[in-house]
Amino acid sequence: MGQGHQRRGRQGGLMALTGNPLHPVFAAELHGIDFSRRLTDAGVTDVLDAMDRYAVCVVHHDRALSDEQHVAVSAQFGPMQRSRVLTVAGVKPRLARGEIIDQSNLDDRGNLYNEGDRRLLYKRANRLWHTDMSFHPVRATYSLLSAHVIPPVAADTEFADLRAAYDALPVAMKARIDPLTVSHSYWYSRTLAGGPPASAEEQASRPPAVHPLVHRHPRSGRMSLYLASHASHILGMPIDEGRALIEELCAFATQPRFVYAHQWRVGDVLIWDNLCTMHRATEFDDTIVRRDVRRTTCREAAVD
Numbered sequence: 001m002g003q004g005h006q007r008r009g010r011q012g013g014l015m016a017l018t019g020n021p022l023h024p025v026f027a028a029e030l031h032g033i034d035f036s037r038r039l040t041d042a043g044v045t046d047v048l049d050a051m052d053r054y055a056v057c058v059v060h061h062d063r064a065l066s067d068e069q070h071v072a073v074s075a076q077f078g079p080m081q082r083s084r085v086l087t088v089a090g091v092k093p094r095l096a097r098g099e100i101i102d103q104s105n106l107d108d109r110g111n112l113y114n115e116g117d118r119r120l121l122y123k124r125a126n127r128l129w130h131t132d133m134s135f136h137p138v139r140a141t142y143s144l145l146s147a148h149v150i151p152p153v154a155a156d157t158e159f160a161d162l163r164a165a166y167d168a169l170p171v172a173m174k175a176r177i178d179p180l181t182v183s184h185s186y187w188y189s190r191t192l193a194g195g196p197p198a199s200a201e202e203q204a205s206r207p208p209a210v211h212p213l214v215h216r217h218p219r220s221g222r223m224s225l226y227l228a229s230h231a232s233h234i235l236g237m238p239i240d241e242g243r244a245l246i247e248e249l250c251a252f253a254t255q256p257r258f259v260y261a262h263q264w265r266v267g268d269v270l271i272w273d274n275l276c277t278m279h280r281a282t283e284f285d286d287t288i289v290r291r292d293v294r295r296t297t298c299r300e301a302a303v304d
């Protein structure tokens with residue numbers, strides 16, 4: 001994978017994949033790869049190598065991938081989340097495939113939600129800085145978000161590089177946080193975002209999970225923070241003190257020098273590494289204009 005130009009690959013042949021950086025510390029546009037077709041093994045390796053370097057990559061296509069194409073390419077990047085996880089009790093899905101997480105503002109009939117709809121209120125939690133699935137013991141690795149309908153108003157997705165942020169922390173702060181572990185709860189972030197309290201059934205469907213606050217990325221070897229709006233408290237620390245520290249680190253990591261904002265075009269597929277980035281949706285008038293983006297998620301290990 002080259003940067004702004006092609007370079008010689010492992011076997012000495014000219015590699016097709018090039019990465020065009022979008023930000024000084026991370027994020028790139030990939031050229032010479034098409035996610036609507038099955039990738040070769042070398043193609044998969046090239047994308048993963050690009051991900052180790054850039055953590056967020058975008059691939060443009062002339063039209064939106066079909067859900068089948070989206071699932072097929074995602075499965076090439078590791079064990080996938082296959083089955084639908086209950087989020088809001090009693091809700092009918094709009095999309096048939098269980099692997100696709102519907103991140104649109106549309107109900108099962110394709111209509112905009114009304115203001116005050118529980119489903120919309122929960123979806124707005126995407127506007128908090130987070131990393132996907134941190135509330136699960138088996139963390140998410142890559143998420144692939146595919147753009148089907150993009151409104152004419154700004155509705156960007158922002159990303160923060162948690163490796164660059166960790167690297168830039170003062171030495172004393174690194175020493176303080178390196179041994180800490182954090183509890184992550186899905187329902188914590190939903191109510192933080194102004195959503196209603198969850199029922200007992202909903203809560204039981206997604207219990208909290210504990211993860212290290214700092215870790216070494218298993219592929220790139222780079223140190224990274226692991227933070228999210230789901231992070232409710234630090235183990236062995238008074239709740240308020242832990243929350244204050246989490247907030248301080250989130251504020252540090254989301255300074256403009258670590259943030260890339262993606263402006264969507266229909267057909268874009270964005271792939272991000274949940275182990276070393278955070279992201280958030282930005283605000284737009286979601287009861288007036290349609291936005292249809294769909295996500296698949298890869299995991300550290302196979303899960304049902």
Ligand code: OGA
Pocket residue numbers: 103126132143145155156157158279280281282293295
């Ligand atoms: C997601 C997500 C943000 C957006 O799909 O995981 O957080 O801008 N999306 O839709």
Ligand code: MN
Pocket residue numbers: 126130131132279
């Ligand atoms: Mn997300």
